[in-house]
Amino acid sequence: MTYSIVWFKRDLRLHDHAALHHASAQGPLLCLYVIEPQLWAQRDAANQHYQFLLESLRELHQALRRFGGRLHVLTGEVPTVFAQLYAAAPFTAIYAHEETGNGFTYQRDLALGRWCRAQGVDWHEFAQFGVVRRLRDRDTWQGHWNLHMNAACLPVPELQALQFIELPWQQARAPSAQDLGLDADEPPQRQRGGRAAGLALLESFLHERSGQYRGGISSPLSAPTACSRLSPYITYGCLSLREIVQATRLELLNMPASAERRNKGLTAFVSRLYWHCHFIQKLESEPELEVQNVHRGYDGLREDEWNPAHFEALTSARTGWPLVDACVVMLRETGWLNFRMRAMLVSVAAYPLWLDWRPVGHWLAGQFLDYEPGIHWSQMQMQSGTTGINTARIYNPIKQAMDHDPHGHFVRRWLPAMRKVPDSWLFEPWRMPEDLQQRCGVIVGEDIPLPLVDLEEATKEAKARLYALRADAAVRAARGAIVDKHASRKRPPAAIGKSQRATATTPPATSPQLTLEF
Numbered sequence: 001m002t003y004s005i006v007w008f009k010r011d012l013r014l015h016d017h018a019a020l021h022h023a024s025a026q027g028p029l030l031c032l033y034v035i036e037p038q039l040w041a042q043r044d045a046a047n048q049h050y051q052f053l054l055e056s057l058r059e060l061h062q063a064l065r066r067f068g069g070r071l072h073v074l075t076g077e078v079p080t081v082f083a084q085l086y087a088a089a090p091f092t093a094i095y096a097h098e099e100t101g102n103g104f105t106y107q108r109d110l111a112l113g114r115w116c117r118a119q120g121v122d123w124h125e126f127a128q129f130g131v132v133r134r135l136r137d138r139d140t141w142q143g144h145w146n147l148h149m150n151a152a153c154l155p156v157p158e159l160q161a162l163q164f165i166e167l168p169w170q171q172a173r174a175p176s177a178q179d180l181g182l183d184a185d186e187p188p189q190r191q192r193g194g195r196a197a198g199l200a201l202l203e204s205f206l207h208e209r210s211g212q213y214r215g216g217i218s219s220p221l222s223a224p225t226a227c228s229r230l231s232p233y234i235t236y237g238c239l240s241l242r243e244i245v246q247a248t249r250l251e252l253l254n255m256p257a258s259a260e261r262r263n264k265g266l267t268a269f270v271s272r273l274y275w276h277c278h279f280i281q282k283l284e285s286e287p288e289l290e291v292q293n294v295h296r297g298y299d300g301l302r303e304d305e306w307n308p309a310h311f312e313a314l315t316s317a318r319t320g321w322p323l324v325d326a327c328v329v330m331l332r333e334t335g336w337l338n339f340r341m342r343a344m345l346v347s348v349a350a351y352p353l354w355l356d357w358r359p360v361g362h363w364l365a366g367q368f369l370d371y372e373p374g375i376h377w378s379q380m381q382m383q384s385g386t387t388g389i390n391t392a393r394i395y396n397p398i399k400q401a402m403d404h405d406p407h408g409h410f411v412r413r414w415l416p417a418m419r420k421v422p423d424s425w426l427f428e429p430w431r432m433p434e435d436l437q438q439r440c441g442v443i444v445g446e447d448i449p450l451p452l453v454d455l456e457e458a459t460k461e462a463k464a465r466l467y468a469l470r471a472d473a474a475v476r477a478a479r480g481a482i483v484d485k486h487a488s489r490k491r492p493p494a495a496i497g498k499s500q501r502a503t504a505t506t507p508p509a510t511s512p513q514l515t516l517e518f
Contacts, residue, residue, distance in 0.1 A: 001028065002027070002028070002090075002091070002092045003027065003028040003029055003030060003089075003091050003092070003163075003165045004023045004026050004027070004028070004029045004030075004091060004092060004093040004094070004095055005023075005029065005030050005031075005032050005082075005085070005091050005093070005094045005095070006019050006020050006023045006029055006030070006031050006032065006095050006096070007019070007032050007033075007034070007094055007095065007096040008031065008032065008033045008060070008071070008096075009033075009096060009097060009099050009237075010097075010099060010101070010128070010235065010236050010237045011096075011097045011128055011237035011240075012033075012053075012056040012057065012059075012060045012193075012195070012236050012237050012238050013060065013195050013237055013238055013239065013240065014060070014063055014064070014156045014157075014159075015153065015154075015155070015156055015195075015240065015243065016153040016154045016240040016242055016243050017097075017154065017156075017240075018097065018126035018127070018154060019095040019096050019097055019124070019125075019126050020095070020157060021154040021157055022095055022124060022126070023093070023095035023124075024157035024158075024159060024162055025157075026093065027162075027163070028162070028163040028164070028165050029095075029162065029163075029164065029165060030072060030085075030091070030164070030165040030166075030167075031064055031069060031070065031071050031072060031164070032071075032072050032073075032074065032085075033057055033071060033072070033073045033074075034073075034074050034075070034076065034078050034081050035073060035074070035075045035076075035174060035175060035180075036075075036076070036077055036078060036108070037075065037076070037077070037175075037180055037181075038077055038104065039104055039105065039108075040180040040181070040182060041180070041181055042102060042104050043362040043365075043366075044102055044361075044362055044365035044366065044371065044373070045182065045366070046182065046183070046186070046365075046366035046367070046371075047177045047182040047183055047184060047185065047186045048186040048187055048190050048335050048366075048369050049366075049369065049371065050177055050180065050182055051177070051186055051190075051193070052190070052191070052192070052193040052232060052236065052369060053193065053236060054174060054193070055192055055193030055194050056193035056194050056195070056236050056238055057071065057073060057174075058194070059193070059194035059195055059196060060195070061073075063195075064159075064164075067159035067160055067162075068159070068160060068164060069159060069162070069164035070164065070166075072167050072171060073171070073174055074167075074171070075172065075174065075175055077108075078108050078111070078112055079108070079111045079112050079115050082094070082112065082115065083115065085167075085168075086119060086121070088168040088169065089165070089168050091121065092121065092122065093121060093122040093123070093124060094112075094116065094121060094122070094123045094124070095124045095126075096123070096124075096125055096126075097125065097126050097127070097128040097237070098125045098126065098127055098128055098131070098133055099128065100129075100131055100280050100283055100284045100373065100374050101373055102290060102373045103287060103290055103291065106287050127148055128237065128240075128241075129148075129241050129276070129277045129280060130144065130145035130148045130149055130241070130274075130277035131277050131280050131281050131284050131374075132144045132281065132284070133284065135281065135284070135285055138285075138484065138485065138486070138487070138489060139489055141278075141281060141489070142489060145274065145277055145278075148242065149241075149242055149245045149246070151242070153240065153242055153243050153246060186335075187331075187332060187333050187334050187335040187369070188333060189333050189334045189335075190334060190335035190336070190369050191229065191232055191335070191336070191369060193232070193236065193238065194238060195233070195238040195239065197233070197238075198230060198233030198238040198239045199239065201228065201229050201230055201233070202228070202230060202239065202244060202247060205228045205229070205230070205269075206247060206248065206251045206266070207251070209225055209226065209228075210228075210261075210262045210265035210266050210269065211259070211261040211262045211265055212225060212226035212261075212265070213226055213227070213228075213264075213265030213266070213268055213269055214261070214264050214265050214268055217338055217339065217340075218338070218340045218403075218404055219338075219404040219405065219410075220323075220326075220327065220330065220337070220338055220341050220404060220405065220410045221404070221405060221409055221410050223338035223340075223341075224336070224338075227338055228269060229336070230244065231336075231370035231372070232369045232370040234276070234370075234372075235370045235371065235372045241273060241276065241277070244273065245270060245273055248266050248269060248270055248273075249270070251266060252266050252267065276372075276375065278488055279374055279375045279378040279379070280372065280373075280374030280375060281374070282374060282378045282486050283373055283374035283377060283378065284374065285485060285486070286485065286486070289377055289378065289381065290373065290377045291358070293381065293386040294381050294386060294387040294388065294482060294486070295386060295387055295388030295389070295475070295478060295479070295482055296478070297388060297469070297472065297474060297475035297478055298385075298386040298388060298469065298475075301386065301465070301466070301469060302350070302354055302355065302356040302357075302384075303356050305354060306355070306356060306359070307353070307354065307355065309452075310353040310354070310355055310452055311353075311355055311359065311360070311363075313449070313452055314328070314345075314348070314349055314353060314355070314360075315328070315363055316328075317329050317332070317415075318449040319348065319353075319449070319451065319452055320430060320448070320449040320450050320451035320452060321348070321397040321398065321451060321455070322401065322408075322411040322415060322418055322426070322427070322429065322448075323341075323344070323397050323398075323400055323401040323404075323405060323410070323411055324344070324345065324348050324397045325411075325414075325415060325449075326410055326411040326413070326414040326415050326418075327341045327344070327345055327414075328345070329414040329415065330414050331364075331367040331368070332367070333414070335367065335368065335369035335370075336368070336369060336370070337368075340395075340400070340404070341400075342364075342368075342379070343379070343383050343393060343395060344395040344397060344400050345364070346360065346364070346379070346380060346383035346384060347383055347393060347394050347395040348395070348397055349384075350383060350384040350385065350462075351394050351458070351459050351462040351463070352452075352453050352455055352458035352459050352462065353452065353453070353458075354458070354462055357380045357381060357383075357384040357386065358380075360380070361376065361377060361380040364376070364380075385466050387482065387486075388470075388475065388478065388479050388482055389479050389482050389483055389486070389487060392463070392466060392467075394459060394462075394463065396455070396459070397455070398427050398428065398455065401426075401427050402427055407423070407426075408421075408423065408426045411426070415448075417442055417447040417448050418448070420440045420441055420442040420447075421440065421442060421448070422436070422440065429442075429444060429448050430444045430448070430450050430451060432444060
């Protein structure tokens with residue numbers, strides 16, 4: 001008997017699942033997920049990713065059980081696992097979504113492709129996001145995005161009538177984090193995996209929290225509820241990006257005129273979903289940007305001046321700048337941070353601390369529960385100034401604290417020692433007189449670290465070095481090819497309103513805090 005394999009990767013759902021939809025039309029199938037030890041040994045992997053994955057796999061398995069099937073979870077390297085399955089019970093085809101992952105998954109897919117060609121096994125891949133494989137011209141990309149997002153979501157197939165294939169051997173338990181060599185620590189307050197949790201968040205955002213989106217996503221105080229918080233569920237495919245876009249558009253169509261704040265919030269949210277795919281397309285088109293500067297003229301800018309003491313202080317929340325250290329602690333406890341604070345962390349690492357983006361990026365990849373390689377590495381380079389085509393984005397952590405945590409509620413929540421610091425010294429506690437430190441019971445240099453460097457001087461020096469390189473004629477000359485390959489051609493399409501057709505691309509009015517401008 002012939003059968004097909006549906007290979008689940010970062011697409012852990014049944015709804016709007018193109019691979020499952022097309023495979024189920026061909027007859028018997030085996031639903032498979034492979035836990036890859038080498039993937040979990042990569043520097044960007046973390047225990048919180050693995051635990052979120054396991055939670056999502058359990059829920060997906062239960063969903064398949066309701067249709068009489070099951071999700072088979074095997075451990076091993078992908079080409080080997082498929083070869084063993086084929087030797088025991090030959091199959092005719094593999095169905096899967098395209099994945100724009102890290103360098104390991106890219107090489108793994110190339111290896112599986114070679115194996116499939118050698119065995120005569122068909123491998124059918126389907127777009128997961130609005131990302132185009134082998135895109136020839138960036139000028140056409142927005143049209144591809146619109147076509148994907150405007151197409152109808154695929155319903156869950158009629159799986160009750162389908163024959164599910166069982167493994168020809170007994171299935172072993174999933175390995176533990178320790179088995180995979182992962183650090184046992186994980187954020188105690190991280191979000192939990194699975195489609196049900198993602199749907200509940202989508203519901204609350206569309207109908208309630210979206211009113212806070214515009215004006216609320218920049219401050220670390222308001223962002224935890226103002227942001228959608230859907231990113232990990234998009235990253236692991238518990239929800240499809242298309243169903244989120246279409247649910248948002250439907251909510252906008254049915255929204256009363258009185259709900260102006262929610263209308264503006266959801267319109268801005270759709271533009272962010274567009275940027276999500278725009279950035280992943282960069283990695284799809286140039287996988288090397290995970291490991292090398294987008295603009296090769298910036299090679300050597302920071303690489304040879306690595307300061308381990310600066311990196312250790314950053315990762316242990318001991319930089320001496322309260323907002324920076326509070327953000328690191330929040331990440332450690334929750335696995336999440338809003339976009340502006342993420343950008344600030346990278347900016348502080350890249351400019352006053354003068355740290356190369358690659359080790360910082362690997363550390364942050366493990367800290368972010370919603371780590372998405374295409375977005376992550378593009379942003380690491382943009383915020384570090386190595387793309388060669390973007391404005392230098394240098395965030396002053398003192399000004400950011402004044403703007404977004406003026407009363408110190410955020411830093412005092414995550415840094416207990418700051419609760420003893422008077423309001424007047426909140427933003428620069430290292431300037432407190434010694435007698436005041438004694439009276440408050442907080443000693444700078446012991447309870448609160450001193451800043452690693454003089455912020456103003458270090459930032460001034462970093463800017464000078466960056467701008468001197470940018471002024472180089474050869475560096476300027478290479479910008480054009482990067483713009484052609486990676487720069488956006490138009491502003492993001494509008495969310496669909498009552499007066500717009502589903503193919504509309506009129507740009508929404510977007511506030512400066514929401515515009516990525518990349």
